[in-house]
Amino acid sequence: MSNVILQPASGTEPRGHYLDTVETPIQISNIRQYLSSDDLNYLNRVVTNGSVCAWGITPTGVTRWNKIRPGDTVLFARDNHYYSSGTVVGKIHNQTLSKQLWGTNSQGQTWEWMYFFNPPLTINIPYSQLNMAVGYDNYVPQGINVLDGHKAEAALETLYNSSNYASAEDLIEHVDQIQELDAVATSIVRKEQGLLRKKLLGNASMGKCGICSKTYPVQFLIAAHIKKRSECLDVEKADIPAIAMPMCLMGCDALYEKGYLTVIDGRIVIDNTSNPELRNLLNSLEGKSCDYWNNDNSGYFDWHRRNTFNGQ
Numbered sequence: 001m002s003n004v005i006l007q008p009a010s011g012t013e014p015r016g017h018y019l020d021t022v023e024t025p026i027q028i029s030n031i032r033q034y035l036s037s038d039d040l041n042y043l044n045r046v047v048t049n050g051s052v053c054a055w056g057i058t059p060t061g062v063t064r065w066n067k068i069r070p071g072d073t074v075l076f077a078r079d080n081h082y083y084s085s086g087t088v089v090g091k092i093h094n095q096t097l098s099k100q101l102w103g104t105n106s107q108g109q110t111w112e113w114m115y116f117f118n119p120p121l122t123i124n125i126p127y128s129q130l131n132m133a134v135g136y137d138n139y140v141p142q143g144i145n146v147l148d149g150h151k152a153e154a155a156l157e158t159l160y161n162s163s164n165y166a167s168a169e170d171l172i173e174h175v176d177q178i179q180e181l182d183a184v185a186t187s188i189v190r191k192e193q194g195l196l197r198k199k200l201l202g203n204a205s206m207g208k209c210g211i212c213s214k215t216y217p218v219q220f221l222i223a224a225h226i227k228k229r230s231e232c233l234d235v236e237k238a239d240i241p242a243i244a245m246p247m248c249l250m251g252c253d254a255l256y257e258k259g260y261l262t263v264i265d266g267r268i269v270i271d272n273t274s275n276p277e278l279r280n281l282l283n284s285l286e287g288k289s290c291d292y293w294n295n296d297n298s299g300y301f302d303w304h305r306r307n308t309f310n311g312q
């Protein structure tokens with residue numbers, strides 16, 4: 001789940017920064033002498049066409065900056081509304097570059113905690129509208145704020161409401177930007193999936209679904225996380241192959257993920273549902289033995305039963 005950065009840009013200095021490094025994207029080739037080779041390699045990797053918009057915050061905001069991740073959405077704020085929205089592609093800490101771009105403030109600080117994003121789109125969301133969506137009372141952004149979880153979701157929903165875009169083209173462009181980032185994320189997810197599948201299925205051309213026990217060509221099986229991946233500790237994600245089990249795309253993966261069934265002591269247990277088609281499908285699976293269930297992964301199935309399974 002991506003975060004939403006509420007970034008005020010209303011004082012004299014921030015307005016200047018906005019003109020200098022947001023309305024006028026910076027060329028990576030023009031700043032390379034201020035970058036370490038690591039930073040340069042990093043920016044060349046995350047910046048697609050050689051130029052990118054930049055924002056920076058002073059050391060007082062570093063704990064907020066730490067929460068920023070590629071794929072987050074930044075909303076710039078001034079004059080009682082959020083007026084532009086960009087998608088974060090990366091971030092670096094660089095005092096030299098910051099001084100070069102923006103100088104220092106009256107306390108001698110510079111905006112060295114930097115993040116980068118695609119040229120933002122024009123939007124118009126009054127503070128009151130976003131406040132209502134995320135559950136704030138009369139909130140006026142004063143310094144960076146990073147929304148996560150449900151608040152971020154609510155803010156994004158407000159943003160995606162097309163009436164907040166200046167035009168349909170802007171909305172479409174935003175969707176394109178998000179899809180580009182998704183493509184990068186997807187290729188990384190594919191690598192993990194490939195590793196899990198190899199450990200679970202080896203080089204076999206056929207494999208067995210852990211839920212319905214049917215044997216399918218492996219292209220119809222995925223290595224599904226037994227415990228929801230986003231809830232796994234790093235050590236659990238690396239607990240390969242115990243953390244995952246082959247499930248078929250003919251519905252078992254979706255039924256498991258949405259909590260319509262679970263595995264208790266190596267047997268499929270189903271939930272009640274009023275939908276007759278789902279009911280038939282679930283009845284056909286009830287009580288089947290799950291051949292992949294073992295002592296190494298039973299704890300992950302327990303987690304699923306307690307946290308994902310809809311039934312008792």
Ligand SMILES: [Zn+2]
Pocket residue numbers: 209210211212213214247248249250251252253
């Ligand atoms: Zn299946």
